[in-house]
Amino acid sequence: MAMNAPAPSSPPHLDDTATGLPARRAAMRLLEAVLIKGETLEKAGAYCLSALKGPADKAHAKAIAGESLRWLVDLDTLIDGATKKPLDPHAKTRSVLRIMLAQALRLETPPHAVIASALPLLTGGQRRLAHGVFSALLKRNAALPDVPTLPENVQARWGERAAAIAAGLASPPPLDLQLKKSAETRERAEGMGAVSLAPGHLRLPRGTPVDRLPSYEEGAWWVQDLAASLPASLLGRGEGKRVLDLCAAPGGKTLQLAAAGWQVTALDINERRLERLRENLQRNGLEAEIVVADALAYTPGKAFDAILLDAPCTATGTCRRHPDVLHRIGEDELSETTTLQAALLRRAVGWLPEGGTLVYAVCSLEEGEGAAQAARVALDPLPISASELPAGLQPTPEGWLRTDPGMLAEHGGLDGFFVARWKK
Structure with missing residues (x-):
């Protein structure tokens, strides 16, 4: 999308109390919390959005930050193409220019409103520089590509799948x-x-x-999300049988299993997130036993017919709704999550009785969190069939399921998941 409005030739007089300034300030702080501190947008929102008065301002700030992160590589390319020398990656001027361009190019905010509500975040020479760069890009009818460019380390990890995944990130997802x-x-x-x-x-x-x-x-x-519903659906109807939902919070899969007739034990280490599960069970008129415990220290007091392990992971599969994961995840995070996943899988296999079914799932696009983990499980595979999946999805040759944001694109896409299933 190009910007065709005429560009002011010099910085206008700006009112530092301009309408919309608090939301832009919050958006900039969200951006910096992700890129400098390595925090998630959700965690940063707890304090970055606290000064905003209404839900509309909070939603607007989150939208600006989200689109800035979704198109970060391309926004930086535009910025660097309009400066004599590259700005520091963490310079405040760069942050402000990112949110200015995200508003103009993605959120269709009129240029005069962008200038009035964002330039007051800067002073002196920084303000003049940001205004000059923004104006220069306006004059050039600057535009973003059709598909976001992924960070180099992400492209390297996702390999040949990267282009298709990127195509699914151009817009935030629909509501499922x-x-x-x-x-x-x-x-x-x-x-x-x-x-x-x-x-x-x-x-x-x-x-x-x-x-x-x-x-x-x-x-x-x-x-x-549709993809998030598939792991529980692969266990079928419960008919009163027992299932252990490991790492259950916030509980969508627990609700699915209970609605499908399973006797569910939902275990998670996070008591606050389990409280949300309790509320959802009550609202939906469903029942489950809730256990607050560390799965690595827990010992079941009864046998389960099935175990669903939706393991903690990098959550890179949620990048279309949480674009911060594109910029926070590196080798250290991957090493930490894969070690935990392997330990949880060993315990789940040990708890499973003869004839029991195990489903392993992660909302991740990382090979090390998906196929590499599944390949080490010493159980008989229970391959996933195409008849168990929504039309348009196919299992892998191994009988596993991989989804990514580029799939079912004509219907709005879906999150990235890896799912595997075994019988003992």
């Missing part, structure tokens, strides 16, 4: 709902104007207000 009763799929889809890609699944346009949707209070559904 998982129904408590899959038999109601057609009726609910028609009533809510939704598209369904699988039994029990509904897809609505992004930005749809969740708490205003029909049947929210009655607990007929919960928010869950």
